[in-house]
Amino acid sequence: MAWTWLAIAGGFEVVWAVLLKYTEGFTRPLPSIATLATMGVSFYCMSRALQVLPMGTVYAVWVGIGAAGTALWGMTVEGEPATAARILCLALILAGVAGLKASA
Numbered sequence: 001m002a003w004t005w006l007a008i009a010g011g012f013e014v015v016w017a018v019l020l021k022y023t024e025g026f027t028r029p030l031p032s033i034a035t036l037a038t039m040g041v042s043f044y045c046m047s048r049a050l051q052v053l054p055m056g057t058v059y060a061v062w063v064g065i066g067a068a069g070t071a072l073w074g075m076t077v078e079g080e081p082a083t084a085a086r087i088l089c090l091a092l093i094l095a096g097v098a099g100l101k102a103s104a
Helices: 002-022 029-050 055-076 084-103
Strands: none
Touching: 002 029, 002 055, 029 055, 055 084
């Protein structure tokens, strides 16, 4: 169940990172509230995973999911460049996350 909590936490990290762009420096109330709420959910889920899994593993996987998911969102939805080098680097991040899960 800890890995499920961690996956949910990582998913919510992607959501709050995307929403953060739309807060315009926390000057827009609704996106700001949504960002803070999804941050709270992400941290809560991460704290549940930390009850079972090692801290370093949890944090690295959480950041990896968030970084890769946010970058993928940027490339597919926001029109950011999807170069071979960026895709390779994302694959390396995901490989690291998979390696941490396999070794836990």
